Amino acid sequence: MADLQALLFDVDGTLADTERDGHRVAFNMAFDEAGLDWFWDESLYGELLAVTGGKERIRFYLEKFNTTFAKPENFDAFVKGLHEAKTKFYTQLMAEGKIPLRTGVEALINEARAQGMRMAVVTTTTPANVTALLESTLGPDSESWFEVIAAGDIVPAKKPAPDIYIWALEQMGLTADQAIAFEDSLNGILSSSAANVKTIVTINEYTKEDDFSKAAVVLNHMGDDETPFELIAGEVYGRNKLDLALVKEIFAKA
Structure with a gap:
């Protein structure tokens, strides 16, 4: 078996609880700015998460939940403009420090960096959203800690398609059996597993x-000294926080 060479991190829901308190709020701010009476509450947004990608989520909303909306003539530009406004507001929320990292995330990233473990971001969110989150939580230079930022429309088919993982691995010169992924959703695990990447899941x-x-291990979060994780599925060998040693052991035995 190959040795573990890289950690591949999803962003939304995995690094931070960005969906409910970040993206959802920013979408509603964009709708308000555009003079639309749309409002995505927490329950509705949970259903919209069946689709990955912000522009795709707007289209899904209109196809399934707001079917009487009269689409403007240049519908593609309309959707793109709404999504750009949403990204602006999301970045603003991040700059204000409204969305912290999830339990244990910062410790694992810092440990991986200190030990020279290669890291990448593999996500469907936009590059601007990735930058906003990393800079607001880990510091202004933190994006450079990640060898590859695979984000947004860099591949045509988004998660649950495996394309974004395949692309990231190609950029790093790695094979699937040399990396482990961190995900939080069904679309995420479908994507990583279809790319044959072992995956640790932290639910939300x-x-x-x-x-x-399909996950190697399922946890409620990564855990730390003060707040141990809860094991939902898999084996953690008597540990209660996801440090790099445990990640390597899960990788080796999965």
Whole structure:
């Protein structure tokens, strides 16, 4: 078996609870700015998360939940403009420090960096959103800690397609059996597993009922000294926080 060479991190829901308190809020701010009476509450947004990608989520909303909306003539430009406004507001929320990293995330990233472990971001969110989150939580130079930022429309088919993982691995010159992924959702685990990448899942309120049978381990969060994680599925060998040693052991034995 190959040695572990890289950690591949999803962003939304994995590094931070960005969906409920970040993206959802920013979407509503964009709708208000555009003079639309749309409002995505927490329950509705949970249903919209069935689709990955912000522009795709707007289209899904209009196809399934707001079917009477009269689409403007240049619909593609309309959707793009709404999404750009949403990204602006999301970046603003991040700059204000409204969204902290999830338990244990910063410690694992710092440990991996200190030990020279290669890291990448593999996400469907936009590059601007990735930058906003990393800079607001880990510092202004933190984006450079990640060898590859695979984000947004860099590949045509978004998660649950495996394309974004395949692309990231190619950029790093790695094979699937040399990396481990961190995900939080069904679309995420479908993407990583289809790319044959072993995956650790940390659930959140939106994804706790998802099918994670393809994951190596499923936890409620990564855990730290003060707040140990809860094991939902898999084996953690008597540990209660996800440090690099445990990640390597999960990788080796999965």
